[in-house]
Amino acid sequence: MTGSYGLDQYVRDLRTITAEETDPVKITERVAPLAKKFAQAPGWLRPEHWECDPAQGFGVHLLHEEPNHDLAVFVLSWLPNRGTTPHNHKTWAVVVGMEGQEQEVNWNRLDDGSKPGYAELKRSGEQVMTAGDVARCYPEHIHSVWNVGSGVSMSLHTYGRHINYTGRSEFDPQHKIEKPYVIKVADEEPQQAQARA
Ligand SMILES: [Fe+2]
Numbered sequence: 683m684t685g686s687y688g689l690d691q692y693v694r695d696l697r698t699i700t701a702e703e704t705d706p707v708k709i710t711e712r713v714a715p716l717a718k719k720f721a722q723a724p725g726w727l728r729p730e731h732w733e734c735d736p737a738q739g740f741g742v743h744l745l746h747e748e749p750n751h752d753l754a755v756f757v758l759s760w761l762p763n764r765g766t767t768p769h770n771h772k773t774w775a776v777v778v779g780m781e782g783q784e785q786e787v788n789w790n791r792l793d794d795g796s797k798p799g800y801a802e803l804k805r806s807g808e809q810v811m812t813a814g815d816v817a818r819c820y821p822e823h824i825h826s827v828w829n830v831g832s833g834v835s836m837s838l839h840t841y842g843r844h845i846n847y848t849g850r851s852e853f854d855p856q857h858k859i860e861k862p863y864v865i866k867v868a869d870e871e872p873q874q875a876q877a878r879a
Contacts, residue, residue, distance in 0.1 A: 689755070692720040693746050696753045700842065706774035710818040713776045713840060718816050721778040721838040731757045732834060735866055739764030740829075742867045747844045754844035756867075760784065760835045765828030768803060768855060769863045772848035775819035775841050779811040782835025786811060789824040789855065801853050801860035811837065824853065 699712045726745075734741040740760040747754040760782070768789045786809050792802040803824060810830060811817060819825065829835045841848075845865065852863035 751844040751847040760829035768826040768853040772850040773842035779815040780836040783831035803855040
């Protein structure tokens with residue numbers, strides 16, 4: 683073996699890290715360099731990972747999740763000038779830029795979250811991610827993502843739990859609305875990494 687860092691090894695490392703750490707700061711600190719290593723490893727990217735969902739604006743390609751939906755790894759492919767609403771994740775996240783230019787806008791929540799369906803957000807900063815850049819998110823962190831390049835952009839997303847199973851929210855800052863956020867996943871039959879005892 684030439685030592686290319688594949689999905690099976692990445693998932694084994696995710697299991698080890700999350701067995702040893704519970705703090706999202708420490709987990710993402712350890713996951714970040716491995717996510718970058720996997721994102722840059724040759725050979726695993728397939729043509730369908732480039733496919734975007736025109737209705738949603740981006741394609742969500744599931745590479746792995748555990749049977750209980752923990753440790754979810756996705757490739758996201760974004761159409762130009764499309765992106766997401768502001769959202770949280772309710773789990774930790776590590777994102778690695780693979781192709782193109784994705785603008786990440788961060789938002790601060792100003793209200794205390796006690797009023798159902800209501801949220802007051804303030805834009806707090808932004809950065810543009812390109813290939814090799816790594817971003818770490820914590821469960822209550824709110825951001826939005828937009829493809830600001832001229833072609834399809836791609837990024838590798840690793841979450842502590844599949845984001846359709848965390849009870850997370852999307853936000854409309856203008857109308858001060860919070861509502862459940864579920865995204866359409868293209869590959870409903872993931873290639874499960876081999877579970878090893
Ligand atoms: Fe996100």
